Amino acid sequence: MSKKTALITGIAGQDGSYLAELLLSKGYTVRGTVRRASYPHTERVDHLLKAYDERDPQCPFKLMYADLTDVSSVRNAIEECQPDEVYNLAAQSHVGISFITGESTLEINALGPYRILDTLRRTGAKTRYYQASSSEMFGASPPPQNESTPFLPQSPYGVSKTTAFYLTRVHRVAYGMFACNGILFNHESPRRGLNFVTRKITRGIASIVTGEMQTLALGNLDAKRDWGFAGDYMEAIWRIVQHHEPDDFVIATEDTHSIRDFLKDTFSLVDLDWNDFVMCEDRYKRPAEVPALLGDASKARRILGWKPKTTYRELCQMMLESDLRAKGLTMESARVLAQKLRKPSRTRAYPANVVPMAKAS
Ligand SMILES: NC(=O)c1ccc[n+]([C@@H]2O[C@H](COP(=O)([O-])OP(=O)(O)OC[C@H]3O[C@@H](n4cnc5c(N)ncnc54)[C@H](OP(=O)(O)O)[C@@H]3O)[C@@H](O)[C@H]2O)c1
Structure with a gap:
């Protein structure tokens, strides 16, 4: 089988860095997007940048610029690397800050996924799409929460993720795309952002x-909160994308x-x-x-054979x-x-x- 190519948006974030390591260890060609910043911050993936020679066109690990608010950059990234799998991890990921930056949170977290899904639909390629959905969508719904629990988001962040969740489902149902959601409960690590x-x-x-x-x-x-280790959760999302049919899964420690x-x-x-x-x-x-928040991840355990390793x-x-x-x-x-x-x-x-x-x- 030929080598798979994965495109990870938000690769320099906590999850992106662990997912890149996982996919590289599985032999993938990994392409990741970062957005322009006046002071570049790629610390979480600097070890990977050092390990691979980006000048080599066959290099398994490369970064590219794309911003989810800029549709042409999203299209360019997809056209350039022609991914087998897209993991959309890019987001304004802070719940508290979303109350202050509600408009840009919605723009990035809700319209951003739409721009990727729409681009993938137009290419007609059989690319598999993963959407980083969140337990914040459950909001005020009492625990334990599973795939059937109603969404009652309590923040602009929760609303933005709920919109993206449904847009992902709509592309699956309406166009037959392999588009899936991982509803991840909080996951942390030494690479977690400093304001969490x-x-x-x-x-x-x-x-x-x-x-x-x-x-x-x-x-x-x-x-x-139901806190797990981010490294364990990246294995879960890879399994969601490898599953024989697109579906939505709660990922949590319980x-x-x-x-x-x-x-x-x-x-x-x-x-x-x-x-x-x-x-x-x-x-x-x-x-x-x-x-x-307390997840019921029994579906992921049963169907994907996934369970967290870190207590x-x-x-x-x-x-x-x-x-x-x-x-x-x-x-x-x-x-x-x-x-x-x-x-x-x-x-x-x-x-x-x-x-x-x-x-x-
Ligand atoms: N960690 C959790 O507990 C958890 C739980 C459920 C769901 N999620 C979701 O899972 C994903 C990954 O989470 P994480 O913890 O790794 O978050 P993170 O560390 O904040 O990483 C998010 C990444 O997205 C990038 N980004 C932000 N706005 C962007 C834009 N307009 N265009 C392109 N990239 C942009 C960020 O870049 P900058 O550094 O430049 O801002 C960052 O690299 C997010 O979608 C998050 O909402 C996380």
């Missing part, structure tokens, strides 16, 4: 231990924890009490919350270790440094809108 709560916490702990930061400001700590739990379980790894360092700030609260506790440890390593620390040396921080004064005066968590709870 899990990474804010693990990076915050590393900065607290080194004395660079005294407190960590967060929003709603009661939200519950385990849920609150942000409060995540704080407790990561701070305790360096023997600290999170209550001494975390403050709740209104500015981080969202206008509408998604209270609890929640292993994920906490992996993320904290990585952020400590970036500061030249091990878990052991961080614990030694943390000893000096164990009983900070709680008499400090806080601004009126800031409540130290020990008092708030």
